[in-house]
Every structure is written in C-alpha cells, then in structure tokens.
Amino acid sequence: MxxxxxxxxxxxxxxxxxxxxxxxxxxxxxxxxxxxxxxxxxxxxxxxxxxxxxxxxxxxxxxxxxxxxxxxxxxxxxxxxxxxxxxxxxxxxxxxxxxxxxxxxxxxxxxxxxxxxxxxxxxxxxxxxxxxxxxxxxxxxxxxxxxxxxxxxxxxxxxxxxxxxxxxxxxxxxxxxxxxxxxxxxxxxxxxxxxxxxxxxxxxxxxxxxxxxxDPLPIPRKRTGLETGIDRGCVHSLALSDGSFIDLPKNRLEKIDREIRRRQKAQSRRVRQSGLSAKEYVRGGHHSNRYMQEQKRISRLYRQAHNIIDDFQQQVSRRLVSKYDLIVLEDLNLTGMGRKAKPAPDPLHPGRFLPNGQAAKRGLNHALRSASMGGIRQKLEYKTKRAYASSLLLVNPAYTSQQCSQCGHTCRENRESQAVFHCTQCGLMLNADTNAAINILQRGHEVLISGMGEAGRGNTAPDVRGEHIAENAAVSKHEPTASH
Ligand SMILES: [Zn+2]
Structure with a gap:
C-alpha cells in the first residue's frame, strides 16, 4: 500500500x-x-x-x-x-x-x-x-x-x-x-x-x-446487520438484491470509446496507404512522427477510460463494504466467458467454416471487458479483509438468471427479455438482474447454513481474533480460516 x-x-x-x-x-x-x-x-x-x-x-x-x-x-x-x-x-x-x-x-x-x-x-x-x-x-x-x-x-x-x-x-x-x-x-x-x-x-x-x-489502513465500520447479493452484468454494472442498481458512468466511457475508434481508424489508414504490414510500418521505421503522436494520444485515452472504471470500482466497493456485513457474489469464470466462440468446421467443404456466432460474441466480449467485472471482486476481497465484521462470499453462478427467486422454478422461458423476468409457474414479475441478485443472496445463505451444519467452519462465529481481522465467510479459497 x-x-x-x-x-x-x-x-x-x-x-x-x-x-x-x-x-x-x-x-x-x-x-x-x-x-x-x-x-x-x-x-x-x-x-x-x-x-x-x-x-x-x-x-x-x-x-x-x-x-x-x-x-x-x-x-x-x-x-x-x-x-x-x-x-x-x-x-x-x-x-x-x-x-x-x-x-x-x-x-x-x-x-x-x-x-x-x-x-x-x-x-x-x-x-x-x-x-x-x-x-x-x-x-x-x-x-x-x-x-x-x-x-x-x-x-x-x-x-x-x-x-x-x-x-x-x-x-x-x-x-x-x-x-x-x-x-x-x-x-x-x-x-x-x-x-x-x-x-x-x-x-x-x-x-x-x-x-x-x-501499511494499509483498516476500514472503520460498525456492524449493520445488512446483507446483499450482487449480480454483475453488462446492462447494469451491479444489481443489488434490494432492487437498486449501480452503473458505470456509461456516457463518459462511450465518448472516450468513440474517440479511440475514430483515431484508430485513421491510424490503420496511415498504415494501409503505406502499402506495408502494420509490423513493417512501425518496426521498419517507416512511420511518421504524427503516427507516433497519435499512438500516444490513443494510449492516453485508454488510460483515461481505465482510470474512470478504477475510480468507480474503488468508490463503490468502499461504499458496499461499509454498508453491508455480508456481500455475496457469483463466482464467475471471466477468462472463460471472454473466450472466442468455438470454430465450427464445415463437414461438406473441408477447410471452410460454418457461422459460429463469433461476430456477436466479439461484441459481447467487448462489453464484458469494458464492464471489467473482475476488478470489483478483487477490490471487495481486499477491502472485506480489512474491515471489521465484513465478509465476502462467492457462490455457484449456474442458472441464477433463470431461476425464480420466489418459488425456485428454473427454466429458460422465465426470462422474458434481457430486462424482464416473468416466472411461468407463479407469475412473479421482476427485473431480471434483481431476481438474479436475490437468488445469489439466497445461495449465500444456503452455503452458510450447510457450512455450519458440516463442521461449524468457524467463519460465522463471532471473531475472536481481534477487531481488524475480517471474518472471511466460507470463501476460504483465498484465506482458509484456521479456527477449527
Ligand atoms: Zn416462480
């Protein structure tokens, strides 16, 4: 620190x-x-x-x-x-x-x-x-x-x-x-x-x-008794289980994104007009001074966007940690989600490929990356460890967006559109992200109860190790609590 x-x-x-x-x-x-x-x-x-x-x-x-x-x-x-x-x-x-x-x-x-x-x-x-x-x-x-x-x-x-x-x-x-x-x-x-x-x-x-x-400062906080489940997504950066949303400053980010794209187009035009490959153009010393200036300007824009996202995450994670005793997140495999679509070889024409939705996946990947959902988890992990009576729990994310938070019915048709969740069994109508967040919180409770039933993992016990040590709930992936 x-x-x-x-x-x-x-x-x-x-x-x-x-x-x-x-x-x-x-x-x-x-x-x-x-x-x-x-x-x-x-x-x-x-x-x-x-x-x-x-x-x-x-x-x-x-x-x-x-x-x-x-x-x-x-x-x-x-x-x-x-x-x-x-x-x-x-x-x-x-x-x-x-x-x-x-x-x-x-x-x-x-x-x-x-x-x-x-x-x-x-x-x-x-x-x-x-x-x-x-x-x-x-x-x-x-x-x-x-x-x-x-x-x-x-x-x-x-x-x-x-x-x-x-x-x-x-x-x-x-x-x-x-x-x-x-x-x-x-x-x-x-x-x-x-x-x-x-x-x-x-x-x-x-x-x-x-x-x-x-040394980093411990985060001062008091026990509040509040708990929340958080669903991370592309449309709403964070959806809390109490129905509120926290969003990135999208307008500012999009403006920067447009600017980057505009400048990058001009850069590739410069390369194209030289008749060389991008590598030869830069490494072979054929580039103009203007080209390098532009390159610097582009990296400055990327840095700006990164700073905006980082600042947002720092502020939000801090706010969440001081408000909630228990924060439940889904344990997303972000590298897996960000992969390219699998190529689908054409069985009739060897060497050719069938459409596999890569174009759509590219757009989704870009959205995933720009939402940069890994950062918020990292910061929450770090901050809950430094705050009194605060813990982070990661749960299995499977079907959180398709399951009904009221009756537990799980099927694809429940999800009416990106935004609306409509249960086909009990008729519950809710924002889809809020529904997922409630599911995540419920799963967190299940994990805690089963964990206590097993051997009393010692995580939910009142912390006896002193004020500033976070009771890290069943996460234990990162810091196996050795109190049992
Ligand atoms: Zn239902």
Whole structure:
C-alpha cells in the first residue's frame, strides 16, 4: 500500500554531490560535481538502476535447450555494496539507504515475477517474459529506505505542503575544497492527506511523483446487520438484491470509446496507404512522427477510460463494504466467458467454416471487458479483509438468471427479455438482474447454513481474533480460516 504525492520542487543544499568520473572529448577522465537538482535526481535514478542490474546478473535461467542453468548476465557481478562504492565512481557518493535498497527489491521483484509466471502457466495462460534487466526506457526511479529515520525524512510544512529530505555525503577525496562534504536533496511535495508511518519512499522524478510505502489502513465500520447479493452484468454494472442498481458512468466511457475508434481508424489508414504490414510500418521505421503522436494520444485515452472504471470500482466497493456485513457474489469464470466462440468446421467443404456466432460474441466480449467485472471482486476481497465484521462470499453462478427467486422454478422461458423476468409457474414479475441478485443472496445463505451444519467452519462465529481481522465467510479459497 502506498501514498502517492506530487513533487513540486527539488533543491540541493550543502555541498554539490560528486557524480563520478566522466570522459571528455579528448579522452581525459574528469570528476564531475553538480548541484543542479534535475541532474542530481537523474544521477540517483541511474545509480539505483545500475546497482539493481548488477545484482540481477547473479540470477540463473535455463539455456536454449533447457539442459542447464546459466547466469542471466554475460558477466556475473558478485561485488558487495562496499566494493562497488570503491570501484564504480558513479556510486561513490550515493546515500547508503539508496544503494542498499536494490538488495531487497531486486529479490522480491524476481520471486514475485517467477511466482506469477508459475500461476499463469498452471492456468494455461501466457506466462509472459522472464524478468530481465531494468531498462533505461522504463520510468526512471529510485528507492530510499526510511529505516527509522536514517534517511528520507518527511517534514510537514503546512496543511498542503511537506518536504522529504534525502541526505548524503561525498567522501573526503571527492569533496570540493571549502564546501564541506554533506549534501541534502530537499523534495517539496504537495499533500492532500496525512502521511502515515512509512518504511521507504520511491521517487519518480520524470513522472513527477513520490510514493510513501506503508501499511494499509483498516476500514472503520460498525456492524449493520445488512446483507446483499450482487449480480454483475453488462446492462447494469451491479444489481443489488434490494432492487437498486449501480452503473458505470456509461456516457463518459462511450465518448472516450468513440474517440479511440475514430483515431484508430485513421491510424490503420496511415498504415494501409503505406502499402506495408502494420509490423513493417512501425518496426521498419517507416512511420511518421504524427503516427507516433497519435499512438500516444490513443494510449492516453485508454488510460483515461481505465482510470474512470478504477475510480468507480474503488468508490463503490468502499461504499458496499461499509454498508453491508455480508456481500455475496457469483463466482464467475471471466477468462472463460471472454473466450472466442468455438470454430465450427464445415463437414461438406473441408477447410471452410460454418457461422459460429463469433461476430456477436466479439461484441459481447467487448462489453464484458469494458464492464471489467473482475476488478470489483478483487477490490471487495481486499477491502472485506480489512474491515471489521465484513465478509465476502462467492457462490455457484449456474442458472441464477433463470431461476425464480420466489418459488425456485428454473427454466429458460422465465426470462422474458434481457430486462424482464416473468416466472411461468407463479407469475412473479421482476427485473431480471434483481431476481438474479436475490437468488445469489439466497445461495449465500444456503452455503452458510450447510457450512455450519458440516463442521461449524468457524467463519460465522463471532471473531475472536481481534477487531481488524475480517471474518472471511466460507470463501476460504483465498484465506482458509484456521479456527477449527
Ligand atoms: Zn416462480
């Protein structure tokens, strides 16, 4: 969990930091000092990345024919922090709390990436690339440990402004005469909330922000005794079992979507007119500057849409968690739902295919993706764990939209249209999504009752483990409650 703040201004005070040796045009080596804030931050980012990549050379990978493990780098760098400080001039004056941080971060990055690949492989999904070296093309950044006030100390100046001070020193032989050796980098930041205790900071000078890494706050709430089932869908993003609906800001999203489509059409026209394939056009360097500008604009639009959806989900999940003690969702297989339709080979003409509804499925998949229903579940899982007396339950989604919530009659004809549910047995007439949500809540109750009947799974028992631990109901997929 992090708190992100904007960088307003950077100052370098005290001595000018020693940046290392530099080769000039004639080929002589010259020492370089600078007190230009931008240069100093770039230097720290480069130094941090350099140390990170030095540590990464020690990692092993399988060789081409997967017969033996070989090191990732051509040269294995096994020097310690102290040795590199002596041998690499550009690392000589880096603050210790910055130079040490890659040791742990490289390790966590590496194992997290490996674990992610393993999980994806197990799910038969594309596992992605092996983690490699950090490139200069990625967002330049560095991390500085706080280490109980050793460095990266935050001071609040007033309500909306604060300053983070990173201090360091040049060694004796690298300090300029009459300047002393200590330097301070003061990063002014803009605040919108109280900064909680943190363990480290990450500085992203190019993107213009700084993050404090700290523990997430528990969500304050009281027991309300309310329960809800939620049906996620394309028409209404969320339908609650009490008959209310929560919708994405569709107009804003559609506007962005239209804009993206318009620009993408123009882009593909540019490619088509060049007479090359899309790959050749971009990779072969035949593209115009305008093409790349447009590409950036399109990705900005995608980001905008993503931000709108993410913000919506954060707000809604927070509201749901503080209102309801029990939230029941259907356990949807979203990757399965988002697949293409199966191809249907034509038995009379080998090599040809019969219509399989892919065009319609493509539209549905797009709608599914743009509703991005996975996010809300993820956020609810995360937030119910952090809130007192709040739990999330996942139930089997089969036939929730065809079953009558009053008499339990299940058949296809019950669903009169997309929106209307009309039971053929008892004549119940209801919004189809609301009906499904009520079914989901009922299934949640069934699961809880059967769970208690089995062995008293300990989930619905009053939590004895303390205030802030969520009683995670029979979900137990993600956090098997060990209270029995
Ligand atoms: Zn009925």
């Amino acid at each position: 992090t708190q992100k703040v904007c960088i307003e201004r950077v100052e370098v005070r005290g001595a000018a930091p020693y940046l290392g040796m530099c080769v000039d045009t004639v080929g002589r080596e010259m020492p370089v000092w600078s007190d230009n804030p931008q240069v100093v931050l770039d230097w720290l980012c480069d130094a941090w990345r350099c140390r990170y990549n030095q540590l990464r050379t020690r990692r092993m990978k399988w060789n081409r024919d997967r017969s033996e493990l070989v090191p990732l780098g051509a040269v294995v760098d096994s020097r310690t922090d102290r040795q590199v400080r002596e041998q690499c001039s550009w690392l000589a004056s880096v603050p210790a709390m910055v130079l040490q941080s890659p040791n742990r971060i490289e390790n966590t990055d590496w194992w997290a990436a490996n674990k992610r690949r393993k999980t994806l492989k197990k799910q038969h999904r594309y596992p992605g690339m092996m983690p490699r070296f950090k490139s200069h093309k990625t967002d330049p950044m560095f991390v500085c440990w706080y280490n109980k006030g050793a460095n990266a100390v935050f001071h609040r100046l007033n309500k909306h402004h604060g300053v983070v001070v990173i201090s360091g020193q040049n060694s004796k032989e690298h300090s300029l005469p009459g300047q002393g050796c200590r330097y301070e980098i003061r990063i002014r930041v803009r605040l919108s909330q109280e900064i909680r205790p943190y363990t480290s900071i990450g500085v992203h000078p190019k993107a213009g922000y700084l993050v404090f890494v700290n």
